[in-house]
Amino acid sequence: MSQPYAIIAEYDTPADIMAAAKKVHAAGYKKWDVHTPFPVHGMDDVMGLKNAQIGWFTFFGGITGLTAGMLMIYFMNKVDYDIVVGGKPLFSGFYAFPVAYEMTILLGAFGSLGGMFILNRLPRHHHPLLANDRFAAVTDDKFFVVIECADPAYDEAATRALLEGTDPQHIEMVEDAQ
Amino acid sequence: MSDAAGQTVQAVETHTPKELVRQPLVLNNRPLSWITDQVVGIVEGKMPVWWNVAFVVSFLTMMMCFGYIGYLITTGVGVWGLNHPVAWGWAIVNFVFWIGIGHAGTLISAILFLLRQKWRCSINRTAEAMTIFAVICAGIFPGIHVGRIWLAWWLFPIPNAHGIWPQFRSPLLWDVFAVSTYFTVSLLFWYMGLIPDLATIRDRLRIAGKKLNSGLDWMINRFKQFAYGFFAMGWTGSNRHWRNYEKAYLLLAGLSTPLVLSVHSIVSFDFAVSQVPGWHTTIFPPYFVAGAVFSGFGMVLTLMIPMRALFKLEEIITVRHLELMCKVIIATGSIVGYAYGMEFFIAWYGGNPYELYAFKNRAFGPYWWAYWTMISCNVISPQLFWFQWCRTSPWFIFIVSIFINIGMWFERFVIVVTSLHRDYLPSSWGYYSPTRVDILTFVGTFGLFLTLFLLFIRYLPVIAMSEAKGVTPQSDPHHELGGAKPIHPEAEGAN
Numbered sequence: 001m002s003q004p005y006a007i008i009a010e011y012d013t014p015a016d017i018m019a020a021a022k023k024v025h026a027a028g029y030k031k032w033d034v035h036t037p038f039p040v041h042g043m044d045d046v047m048g049l050k051n052a053q054i055g056w057f058t059f060f061g062g063i064t065g066l067t068a069g070m071l072m073i074y075f076m077n078k079v080d081y082d083i084v085v086g087g088k089p090l091f092s093g094f095y096a097f098p099v100a101y102e103m104t105i106l107l108g109a110f111g112s113l114g115g116m117f118i119l120n121r122l123p124r125h126h127h128p129l130l131a132n133d134r135f136a137a138v139t140d141d142k143f144f145v146v147i148e149c150a151d152p153a154y155d156e157a158a159t160r161a162l163l164e165g166t167d168p169q170h171i172e173m174v175e176d177a178q
Numbered sequence: 179m180s181d182a183a184g185q186t187v188q189a190v191e192t193h194t195p196k197e198l199v200r201q202p203l204v205l206n207n208r209p210l211s212w213i214t215d216q217v218v219g220i221v222e223g224k225m226p227v228w229w230n231v232a233f234v235v236s237f238l239t240m241m242m243c244f245g246y247i248g249y250l251i252t253t254g255v256g257v258w259g260l261n262h263p264v265a266w267g268w269a270i271v272n273f274v275f276w277i278g279i280g281h282a283g284t285l286i287s288a289i290l291f292l293l294r295q296k297w298r299c300s301i302n303r304t305a306e307a308m309t310i311f312a313v314i315c316a317g318i319f320p321g322i323h324v325g326r327i328w329l330a331w332w333l334f335p336i337p338n339a340h341g342i343w344p345q346f347r348s349p350l351l352w353d354v355f356a357v358s359t360y361f362t363v364s365l366l367f368w369y370m371g372l373i374p375d376l377a378t379i380r381d382r383l384r385i386a387g388k389k390l391n392s393g394l395d396w397m398i399n400r401f402k403q404f405a406y407g408f409f410a411m412g413w414t415g416s417n418r419h420w421r422n423y424e425k426a427y428l429l430l431a432g433l434s435t436p437l438v439l440s441v442h443s444i445v446s447f448d449f450a451v452s453q454v455p456g457w458h459t460t461i462f463p464p465y466f467v468a469g470a471v472f473s474g475f476g477m478v479l480t481l482m483i484p485m486r487a488l489f490k491l492e493e494i495i496t497v498r499h500l501e502l503m504c505k506v507i508i509a510t511g512s513i514v515g516y517a518y519g520m521e522f523f524i525a526w527y528g529g530n531p532y533e534l535y536a537f538k539n540r541a542f543g544p545y546w547w548a549y550w551t552m553i554s555c556n557v558i559s560p561q562l563f564w565f566q567w568c569r570t571s572p573w574f575i576f577i578v579s580i581f582i583n584i585g586m587w588f589e590r591f592v593i594v595v596t597s598l599h600r601d602y603l604p605s606s607w608g609y610y611s612p613t614r615v616d617i618l619t620f621v622g623t624f625g626l627f628l629t630l631f632l633l634f635i636r637y638l639p640v641i642a643m644s645e646a647k648g649v650t651p652q653s654d655p656h657h658e659l660g661g662a663k664p665i666h667p668e669a670e671g672a673n
Contacts, residue, residue, distance in 0.1 A: 013661025014653055037210065038374075038648035039420040040655060047417060052425035058433070072335060076343035085347050098352040098444055102359040105437045109363040109430055113370055116426035120419045123411035130414065136385050138415045139378035141210035141647075 020166035061111020069100030243622020269323035276316035282474025283309025288434035456597035465517035472510035476582030511560025555585020
């Protein structure tokens with residue numbers, strides 16, 4: 001059974017979609033989005049989006065890497081099997097630093113990429129928009145505004161009228177075939 | 179359409195002083211879809227004859243490399259030209275050479291991103307791919323040079339049969355972590371950049387697949403849709419996603435920058451932490467990093483100049499891009515030349531006779547030919563790029579880039595071999611020469627490198643399309659080509 005998922009409007013230029021996004025944001029929609037082939041500069045402000053929170057994932061990844069690296073070397077070379085080499089101390093933060101530093105970066109990088117996937121709720125391979133033929137051009141050169149039917153402010157006639165007022169190239173209803 | 183666009187640009191330019199007008203990064207005012215067609219066209223189309231020939235040759239060369247590695251493992255390191263005291267021969271030279279090559283990719287993808295150098299967008303994908311393949315080639319050598327390769331796992335933090343852990347005071351172990359982190363983070367960064375472009379290929383395949391109903395073409399199309407779609411992770415170009423994506427990209431660039439500087443510093447610690455005259459110097463970390471970027475840009479140009487010509491990408495990877503890369507080569511090549519001079523100066527000024535002897539022996543001893551090959555390739559050839567003609571003639575840049583590759587390999591040869599062949603005990607002084615196995619294993623790694631690179635050209639977009647589109651005026655909502663209303667009344671008339 002298929003049910004309506006969202007109403008989509010297609011535009012040709014980034015300036016057009018900026019203008020359209022301003023109007024949709026002003027109309028108070030919540031469950032809506034702008035889809036573009038590349039990040040359009042300034043769109044976050046127009047959509048009223050706050051700063052992305054990825055940094056926390058990077059930070060905790062990095063802290064974990066640094067701690068794990070230092071503790072690993074401390075355990076291996078000082079606690080579990082201590083061998084004196086060249087009269088040097090069994091553990092020192094200096095000689096442990098290069099390895100702990102690399103592990104900071106390694107886990108920080110995993111945190112950043114993983115954080116991006118988690119915050120974006122990806123991977124999501126089955127998405128109603130991915131079944132739409134016109135929408136396929138979003139990864140080429142077209143720009144889309146998508147307003148979900150689940151939005152509390154959604155009203156089929158009113159939303160369509162709002163989008164028509166933004167001079168789109170095309171307006172279409174996307175169904176969720178389940 | 180293109181005429182109207184051209185007039186608009188002219189109209190805008192008349193209001194900007196000539197010297198402030200920026201050359202566009204994609205020439206001839208191409209529309210956004212042209213970039214997609216041009217780049218995805220390579221993946222969708224049939225490969226030309228030269229690709230097939232090059233692939234067969236590279237593949238056979240790679241197989242030769244694997245064959246010689248098999249011979250080495252089954253026979254022992256005696257098949258190499260190593261002797262006492264030159265126990266580090268071509269394996270370490272090749273390792274440092276390949277790992278250095280990789281550094282240009284990370285510099286382009288991370289450091290130039292942080293510095294907001296928009297021209298990087300046309301070349302970063304290829305350069306990052308080169309990084310990954312170069313690190314794969316590099317990673318082979320430490321693995322096989324240990325002699326008893328079945329004990330290579332002792333490098334990793336796993337206790338051996340006696341419960342003994344690796345010894346973390348050794349820079350060789352730091353190297354294990356540096357190189358494996360470098361490989362992993364480069365791969366993550368590269369993959370992340372690929373996600374939007376894989377989605378482009380996925381969407382084009384889906385539309386093309388609508389026309390097919392059954393048969394082999396349909397099956398291939400379905401399989402490709404699945405494969406590209408799987409790795410595209412369901413990307414829809416949502417701005418809410420782009421927001422997180424761009425932040426994560428910035429953070430990865432921020433992490434890769436100290437990483438790339440640390441990797442070759444740690445590689446240089448392999449030498450600098452020892453007490454061999456000629457190795458035990460504090461200049462090594464910065465000198466190695468500059469040399470790595472220098473050699474990497476040489477290799478980027480060696481690969482990119484034929485690629486842009488053969489696939490007609492001259493309007494995306496323009497002569498200006500090549501020129502800017504040549505400028506990076508002047509900068510890093512001059513740092514390398516300065517480091518060569520400073521090493522000599524400190525060897526004299528430091529007053530240590532053994533150090534001074536090591537350097538005199540480098541330039542005028544039995545390996546003088548290697549030293550002067552290195553100097554002429556690395557110090558003289560980059561200085562040619564002070565002349566604009568040299569920076570803007572692709573065939574000439576290509577030749578110089580080959581010299582840089584040769585010179586930087588010789589630099590590592592000079593460092594490793596000349597320092598070791600005259601060690602503390604004059605009775606063991608000798609002359610080191612490689613064997614056939616040494617030489618052909620190294621040649622074989624080029625087969626591996628080029629095989630991977632050719633596969634990359636065949637199956638993945640060689641230009642980061644979403645980024646290249648993002649730096650065109652057509653993508654700027656405040657530019658007239660991006661649909662903005664003309665600012666200047668005259669321009670309005672022209673429109």
